[in-house]
Amino acid sequence: MKVARDVVGVLGDAERPVVAAALLHDVGKLGCGLGTMGRVVATLAIAGTSRSTLEAWAGGRGFTGRVGRYFCHPESGALLLEAAGSDAFTVAWAREHQNPSGSWSVDARLAEVLAGADR
Ligand SMILES: [Fe+2]
Structure with a gap:
């Protein structure tokens, strides 16, 4: 909710898909099966593991499967x-929000506001 409030605070009358992106960009984390502490450990594990390994883990079971699904959120x-029929902007931001700044396909100004509100 804070991210959405910050986005509306910066953009004023923000478009609905942008606010939806602020609220829903991490919805993929719901399926990873990790709680708060698990996510902390997963973040550390992800830092020391290759992308290809993490993607392979995502289809597996146990803790490494959850870490892989967290990485792939x-x-x-x-x-x-x-x-669910979300707007293309909302979908694109969910897909790209962890990518490096400047590599996003969505409007750069909107992306910077969303990324800034999520820090
Ligand atoms: Fe994320």
Whole structure:
């Protein structure tokens, strides 16, 4: 909610898909099966593990499976939002929000506001 409030605070009368992106960009984390402490450990594990290994883990079981699904949350969230009929902007931001600044396909000004509100 703070991210959405910050986005509306910066953009004023923000468009609905942008506010939805602020609220829903991490929806893919819901399916990873990790609580707060698990996410802390997963973040450390992700830092020391290759992308290909993490992606392979995502289809597996146990803690490494949960870490892999946590790592893949942008794509899984985007797929959920797509299936729900979300706006293309909302879907794109879910998919790209963890990518480096400047590599986003969405409007750069809106992306910077969203990324800034999420820090
Ligand atoms: Fe995220």
